[in-house]
Amino acid sequence: MRLVIAQCQVDYAGRLTAHLPMAKRLIMVKADTSVSIHADDRAYKPLNWMSPPCTMTVQEVLPGTDVAATTQDIDSQITQVWEVKGPQGDTLQISIGQIYYDAEHDFGVDPGLQKDGVEAHLQALLAENPTTFGEGWQLVQREYYTPIGPVDLLLRNDEGQYVAVEVKRRGEIDGVEQLTRYLELMNRDPLMSPVSGVFAAQQIKPQARTLATDRGISCVTVNYDELRGLDNPEDRLF
Structure with missing residues (x-):
C-alpha cells in the first residue's frame, strides 16, 4: 500500500x-x-x-x-x-x-476477518445447510476469495446461478455495503455473471434491510438455534 x-x-x-x-x-x-x-x-x-x-x-x-x-x-x-x-x-x-x-508498505497476505464464535459457527452451519436459502441450492465454496476480501459463502441456486452470501450475527448497513462491493466486482467476471446477493443474519436492522432491497439484495433472517437443532418446531406448544 x-x-x-x-x-x-x-x-x-x-x-x-x-x-x-x-x-x-x-x-x-x-x-x-x-x-x-x-x-x-x-x-x-x-x-x-x-x-x-x-x-x-x-x-x-x-x-x-x-x-x-x-x-x-x-x-x-x-x-x-x-x-x-x-x-x-x-x-x-x-x-x-x-x-x-x-x-x-508491504502488508503481505491478509488472514481475513476473524469472526466471533457465534458468527463463525453461523457461517459454518449455513454452509452445511444451503437449502436454508431455497430448495436445490448448493454450496460452491466457503470464504470465496476476491481481490477485496473473502465472500462468506458462494452458492448456486436452483437455476444454477451464483449467489454471494454475506453472513452477520447482527445485520447493519456496513454489511450491505460490504456485500455490494463484492457483487460489483464479481459481476464483472463474464464466467460468473449474473451473481445475486443474500444478506443473512440473526437480526437485520430496518435501515440495512431497506438499503439491501433497494440494491436488489435479498435478506434472510436466520434462526441460529434451529440450525443447531435446538429449536425443533415440532416440539413447540405454540
Whole structure:
C-alpha cells in the first residue's frame, strides 16, 4: 500500500462529474490497484475513489508548465498529475501539490476477518445447510476469495446461478455495503455473471434491510438455534 499526504485537487469524470478543490488530503493506493482520497473526517468513507481493477499514469509537471487546460484551481505548486482509469472508462485525475508524506508498505497476505464464535459457527452451519436459502441450492465454496476480501459463502441456486452470501450475527448497513462491493466486482467476471446477493443474519436492522432491497439484495433472517437443532418446531406448544 502507498500512503501519500499532500495538497491535491481531484476531478472525477464518468457517470457524473465531481470536483474536489485543492486541500490537504490522504491518498491511498492499494495493492488491488484501487485508489481512494480521504479527508481528516468521515471515519472510513473516502471523499472519492476508483474501484479495482484500474490503471494509473503519472505525469511530472515541470516548473512553469501550463496545466490549466486539464485542471481547475491550479497554481504553480503542482508537481504531478495522476490519471486513474477505471474498468468502465471513468477517470479520476489527481493534481498533486506539496507532498508531506509518501511511503509504501508491504502488508503481505491478509488472514481475513476473524469472526466471533457465534458468527463463525453461523457461517459454518449455513454452509452445511444451503437449502436454508431455497430448495436445490448448493454450496460452491466457503470464504470465496476476491481481490477485496473473502465472500462468506458462494452458492448456486436452483437455476444454477451464483449467489454471494454475506453472513452477520447482527445485520447493519456496513454489511450491505460490504456485500455490494463484492457483487460489483464479481459481476464483472463474464464466467460468473449474473451473481445475486443474500444478506443473512440473526437480526437485520430496518435501515440495512431497506438499503439491501433497494440494491436488489435479498435478506434472510436466520434462526441460529434451529440450525443447531435446538429449536425443533415440532416440539413447540405454540
